Amino acid sequence: MTCIYGLVEWDDAGRSWQYRYAVAGHPAALLVTPSGETRFLDGGRSMLLGMDPDEHRPESVERLAPRSTVLLYTDGLVERRSEDLDRRLARLRQHAAALAREPLGVFCDELLTGLADEGTDDIAMIAVRTGVAETGAHS
Known part of the structure; x- marks a missing residue:
């Protein structure tokens, strides 16, 4: 079983x-900056859940610029029998980059429209966008 645990704070x-x-074996989250730069966050990786319950699970911390988006998704969004996974991941990055400044609802809807073509697996996504700090406060 795969899992990703994340906390934006x-x-x-x-x-x-x-x-x-x-x-734990889950697809890497995608970081999208407001300028449209994208990269997969591949730190904090460990084996699948249930493999070794005593195994230490490392964590990673990524600083996020204001208005950055972190996208978590299931493999149903990117895996297709008819297309190479690397190509699908590149398409995800390309679509996400083009949508970087869109409202979060539009961002998610357009990713689904652009990538959920002939897939047969379930798809789930969570997208979180950071706010802008104002005089010591956060939003």
Whole structure:
């Protein structure tokens, strides 16, 4: 079984947003900056759940710029028998980059429209966008 655990939080000490996460065999989250840069967050990786219950699960922390989007998704969004996984992941990055400044609802709807073509697996997505800090407060 795969799992990803993530927490987007305000770091008062660093005065920025951060994403703290651990991954057990799940597809890597996609970070999308407001300028449209994308990259998969591949830190904090460990084996599938149930493989070794005593195994330490590392975590990773990623600082997030204001208005960044973290996209979590199931493999049904990107895996297709008819197409290479690397090509599908590149398409996800390309679509997400083009939608970086869209409202979050539009961002998710358009990703589904653009990528959920002939797939037969279930698809789930969670997208979180950071706010902008104002004079010491966070939103």
